[in-house]
Amino acid sequence: MTADPLDAYMDAVAKALALPVDDAWRPAVKANLEVSLRLARLVDEFPLPDEIEPASVFAA
Structure with missing residues (x-):
């Protein structure tokens, strides 16, 4: 198991999406x-x- 939560997250998401992530990336x-x-924080x-109130939605 990896010590960094982001490493574990990357591994889990890559596995869930069957997305190979090269070690260089x-x-x-x-x-x-x-x-x-x-930014989300x-x-x-x-x-x-x-x-x-939420902003209005305008459509042309």
């Missing part, structure tokens, strides 16, 4: 996941009041 994939998770931690 693993550092780049991991860096991308780290950035994505950091910023969105998740942004406080929104309970009375906020």
Whole structure:
């Protein structure tokens, strides 16, 4: 078992999707996941009041 949760996640997702990930690409994939998770954390931690309404959807 790998010590880093992102390594374990990459292994599990690659197996679930039957997607081979070359060892040479693993550092780049991991860096991308780290950035994505950091950005998702910023969105998740942004406080929104309970009375906020979703934006309207406009179609042309």
